[in-house]
Amino acid sequence: MKYEVHMEGKTRVVELERHGAAWRISLDGQPVAADALEISPGVYSILLGGRSHEVRVMIAPDGSLQVQSGLYEFAAKVVDPRSWRGRRHGVLEAEGRQQILAPMPGKVVRLLVKVGDKVEAGQGLLVVEAMKMQNEIRSPKSGVVERLQAKEGQPVNAGEVLAWVE
C-alpha cells in the first residue's frame, strides 16, 4: 500500500508492504528498518533502526491529522494516490481568503468588528467565552471583513466558521 503524506510543508511517499512476520516499509522508495506495532487505536510503537518512538495519531477539527511523535507534534494529510479518496483532503488550500474558525466550543460574547471593516493581521475580531475565560479571536491576515457569521450571545462549536477575511 502506498500513501502520500503531506507534513511540515513536504510530501513524502510511504509504502507499507507485508513481508513474512513484519512490515517492509519504505520512504520515498528507500527501505527503512522499521518495526511498527499498534498499541491501541491511534497509538503506535515504532522502532526505527533501534530508536524507540511512540506516535499518537488523531483527527484535528479541520479534518487534517495531528501526529505526536515523542515530544514533536506535526499536522499531516494522507492521500492514497491510487484512489479518489484523497480529494476530500483538499479543504485547507484556500489562499487569499481566510476562514476564521472557532477554536473551541463556547459562546460569542462580543463582536469587535463589522462587515466591511479593514483589519490588521493580529487585530481582534470577536470574543468567545469558554471555560470561564474570554478569548479574543484575531485576524490571521490584514484585509477586509467579508462576512460575519457569528452573533453576540450565540453558542458555537469547535471548527464552526465565524467570519471570513478577504
Add this chain to the structure above:
Amino acid sequence: MKYEVHMEGKTRVVELERHGAAWRISLDGQPVAADALEISPGVYSILLGGRSHEVRVMIAPDGSLQVQSGLYEFAAKVVDPRSWRGRRHGVLEAEGRQQILAPMPGKVVRLLVKVGDKVEAGQGLLVVEAMKMQNEIRSPKSGVVERLQAKEGQPVNAGEVLAWVE
C-alpha cells in the same frame, strides 16, 4: 427488559425500563433509586440512593460473569427469561461429576494420580508450571479419577479440561 441474575446462590429479577432521561430499575419487582452510567465497556458507575458504586463486569473463563462491585467480587449468571438464550448459561450445573479445568495457560509437568485412583478433596492431581511457578491442581471433591486428559509436558490453555473426578 427483564433479567434473572443468579449471584451468590440466589436468583434475583432485575428489570430495566427507560423512563425519560434515566433508567427506571427494579429488583424483584421493587423499584430502586438507581442512576447507572457506563464509564467504559464493562465499567459502570451506579448511584444507589446516593451511594456511589463502581462496578466492573467481565466474562470468566468458565463463561460466567465476574462482577467486581467496589471491594466485593461476585460470580453471576444472567438469563433473559423471555428468550432461549439463557440455555447457554447452563454449563455450570454439573453436580456429582467435576471437571478439573486449567486455571491458567501453562505446561503440565507432573501427573500425581492415574485413572481409577481414589482421591480426597484437596488432594493434588497434577502440577502445572506457569510463569516460573509450579502449581499443584487439587481435587475439588473426594471421589475417583474418571479420566485424565492431560499428559506430562503438554501445554494447556486456561479453561482447558485436564481431568474428571466422579
Add this chain to the structure above:
Amino acid sequence: MFRKILIANRGEIAVRIERACREMGIRSVAVFSDADRASLHVRLADEAYPIGPAPSRESYLCIDKLMEVARRAGCDALHPGYGFLAENAALARACAEAGVTFIGPSPEAMEALGSKTEGRQLARRCDVPTVPGAVDPIERPEDAQLLAQSIGYPVLLKAVAGGGGKGMRLVSNAAEFAAGWRDASSEALNAFGDARLYLEKYLVQPRHIEIQILADAHGRVVSLGERECSVQRRHQKVVEEAPSPIMTQELRRKMGEAAVRLARAGRYVNAGTVEFLVDAGHNFYFLEVNTRLQVEHPVTEQVTGLDLVKLQIAIAAGHRLPFAWESITPRGHAMEVRLYAEDPDNNFFPSPGKILSRRTPTGPGIRLDDGVYQGWTVPTDYDPLLSKLIAWGNSREETIARLRRALDEFAITGIKTNVGLFRRILSEPAFLRGEMHTRWLDELLQVRAAVRDDDPSAVQAALIAAALWQLAQDGAHPNGNGGASPDDSSSRWKFEGRRELLDRMP
C-alpha cells in the same frame, strides 16, 4: 472526629479531599452538576448527589442546594475546596446555621482577611508592608483612573471578590484604562457574581512568594514556610515550587512572622495563605490572604511531609496542632505544574473534549493529583484544570529533572494541553537559574520558542504512523501486494489482531 464530609467542589480538588477522608475513615459525599455525572470525583466518592444544571451558578454556587444535600445525607462537616464558594462567608454562615462544621475559617475571619481591601487595612494596622494603591473597592471608573494617575502607571485592576487571575487586568497607560476596566469587571461579574474592582501599583519584576499558615482553634498559629509562585501567565500561577530559589533563613523568618501576625490579628483558624510580592532588595509587600486551601498546596506537603487537607479537617474538629510542628524543616525541593486543557500553540484557547488516550507518569519522586481519566469528556463549563503534576527531589536540579522526565512520559490525545509550555519553561536558562518574576513568563511568551532541532527519526516515525493510521481507516487488508499466501504472510499486524481475538475468548 467527623463522620461524613460534604465536598462542595469538583475536579481534582474534590478527589484530593475524598482521599484524605478515606484515609481518615470519614465518609465523603460528592455533589455533581449534570455535566459532571461521569466525573472522577463522583466515581471515587462514597456518596454522590446531583445539584442541578451545568452552569456553576445553578449548581456548585447554590448554597441552598449544598445545604439540602448536607441535610439529606447527614453530613456533619463541609469542605469547600478552592474556587467556587471557598471564600464565601455566606456558605460558612449557612453551615453554622445548619449545624454543619465548615472546614475553614470563621465567616468573620474570612471577611476580615479574605476581602482584599479589608485584608490590606488589617495588614497596615499590624505593620505588614503593603503595595501602594486603593484599599476600598472603587465604584466609578473615573475615580479609579484618577487614582491610577496619582500613584503612576502601570497599575493592576483586581476583582474585590476575585482570585486565580480572573477579573484582573494590567493597565500600562491611561489609554488602556477603559478597556481594561470593562473586561475586568465583566469577567469578575461572570466568575464571582460581583463586578467590583480595586487597583494597586504594579511593582517592577517582583516575585510572588506566599506563606502557608496553619492555625488551630486554641490560639496556635504556625508558618509552614514559603512557596514561590512567580511563574504566571496573565496573573495565573502555572508553576509553583518550594523552597523559593531566593529564600534565606532571615527572609523566611521575617515573612513567616508577618504572616502569623496577620493571621492572629484576624483571629484566623484553619489553613490559609498570605501572599506577598518580593522585590530585588528582598523587601516584601502584602498582597492578600487566601482564606482557603491553595491549588499549589501539594508543594508544601512534599517538602514538609504534612497532609494539609487532613490537618484542615483535624483543626475543624477542634484538634490542637502539636507543638513540634512549629519547628518543621523543609526537606528537598518540590515543584508543581498545573495541567490545563488548553492549546499553548493557539493563544492558550481552552480545549475541552473527549480524552481519547492518555498516559500518565509514575515512579520515584512523582505525584499526580488527578481529576480526569481516559474516555472522559472535559466539559466546557468549568475551569480547564485537569490535574496537577508534582515532583520532589533532593535538590532543585533533581526536582526539575524529574518533572521533565514525567512530562516526557505524559501523553494525551483528544484534547490539547499545556504540557509543551512546561517543557519550554523547564528548559529556559533563566528559570533554571531561578531568576523569575511575575511577568517573566508573559515576556517569554512574546518571544517565539526557538525552532527545535530537527529529529529526522521522529519525523520518519510520524510519517509511518500516519500511513498506518490511514491504512487502518481504509479498513481491511492491503491489496495488490502479490506474493505471500495468506498463511505464511501473517504480518505482525495481523498476528496482533489474532492474538487479541484469542485473548477475548473465554
Add this chain to the structure above:
Amino acid sequence: MFRKILIANRGEIAVRIERACREMGIRSVAVFSDADRASLHVRLADEAYPIGPAPSRESYLCIDKLMEVARRAGCDALHPGYGFLAENAALARACAEAGVTFIGPSPEAMEALGSKTEGRQLARRCDVPTVPGAVDPIERPEDAQLLAQSIGYPVLLKAVAGGGGKGMRLVSNAAEFAAGWRDASSEALNAFGDARLYLEKYLVQPRHIEIQILADAHGRVVSLGERECSVQRRHQKVVEEAPSPIMTQELRRKMGEAAVRLARAGRYVNAGTVEFLVDAGHNFYFLEVNTRLQVEHPVTEQVTGLDLVKLQIAIAAGHRLPFAWESITPRGHAMEVRLYAEDPDNNFFPSPGKILSRRTPTGPGIRLDDGVYQGWTVPTDYDPLLSKLIAWGNSREETIARLRRALDEFAITGIKTNVGLFRRILSEPAFLRGEMHTRWLDELLQVRAAVRDDDPSAVQAALIAAALWQLAQDGAHPNGNGGASPDDSSSRWKFEGRRELLDRMP
C-alpha cells in the same frame, strides 16, 4: 558520566532504570524478547532491540546476545536490574572484556558475597553471626538428610544460585525430605540453570530484616538503614516496610555495622543488601547478601529521599559518596506491596492475560513503580510481578491508611491480582501491631478470611451492572417498554451514546 546504558532486564525494574537514565541525561537501551515487543519498558526506552524468543533462557539470559546489543548500540554501561543475570559473575566478566561498565559489584565481590555458601564463610570470618546449617552446596540428598537430622528439623532447603523464594522448600520432618529436595532442585534448575542446594536450620518465628548498603570505589561504605520484609508467602516477600516496627537505635547501629563490616571484607562496591533473620531477643543472624538492587528498594528511597538507581550509576561511574550521607536519618514510614498477576482466591495461581481495564491510584503519599498498562497482555513466560505500589506517611499508621486507600482505588479486569490479599493483610490486628514473622502470612492463609460484612447496596449495584452488561451484549434497544416515543424517551444511556458519537465527529 555514561552516555548510554543497556538495561538487561524487562518489566517494572527496566522502566525504573530507564527513568533514572532519563533524569540523568543518559540514553537508555532496552532489550526485548518476542513476548515483550509491546511491553512498557520498550515503549519508554530511548532505543530497543530484540534478543530472541520468549523463553528467558533464549533471550534475557543470553550473555552473548546482550553483549552484541551493547556493541551494536554503542553502550558504555550495563544495568542488570534484579533477577535474570543480576547476580551472574559471568555477565560482569563479559562486560569487563567488552569495555562496558557493569553497574554493580566486581565479579570477585559477587562471588565472595553473593554465593550463599561463600557469603556465610566470610560472615563467620568477620564475626557476623550466622544460622546453623551447611556452608557448602550439598551434592547428595542422603548427605543433606543426615545433616538435617543432626541440626534438627525443621530445615530449609535453598538454591545455591537462588533468590526470590524460588528453589526453596521448608522441610518439617524426615518423611518430607525427598519430595522437598526434588521440587527445590528442579525449580532451581528451571529458574537459574543450577540445581545445587544447601540447607540451614529454620528459626522459630524469626523476622526478616535487611540492611541496604552503598559502597563507592574509593573505600567508603555506608548503611542506609533497614527494611522489614517478614511478610512472606512461601519465602517470597509480599509486603516490605521501613523502618522496622521493632527497630531500636541500638539494634540498627549493630546491624548496620555488621553489614558494613561484611561489605568491606568482600571488597564490595555499589548497592547491596545484607539479609538477616532477627529473633524475639533482638539477636540477628546473617542470611545472605544480595549483590544487586532489591525489588523493595523504593521503601528505602521513600524514607531517605535518596535515588538508589541514580546512586548505583554514579558509583559505577567512579563518583564518591558524599560524606554527609553517612548521617542520613530516615523520615516518616514507607511500605511497599508487590502487585502480582495471580489469584489469591485460587491458591495464588498465576493469572496471565490481557488487561481489559485498569484504574491506578495517585495522589499524596503514593508512588507506583509500574510495569504494565491497560490493553497489554501479561505474558505467561515470566515472573507475574506487574507493578509495585509504595505509600509514604508521617507514621506507620498514616502509611497503612494511605496504602489501604490506594488499594481501594486500584481496579483491574481481564486478569486476577493479589490486591485482595493486601487488603486482608492490612486489616489484620497482628499486622497493625507490627507483630509479624516470616511464617506469619503462610499461617494466616491457613485460616479462611473472615466472611465480609454483607453490603446489600454493593450487591444491588452488582446485580444492576450484570443486567446492564447483558443488555449491552444483547445489543441494540430494549424492546417492549411501550409508552414514550423515541424522541422524549432518550435514556441517559442513549444520551451518552449520542454524545460519544458527537465527540468523535471532527
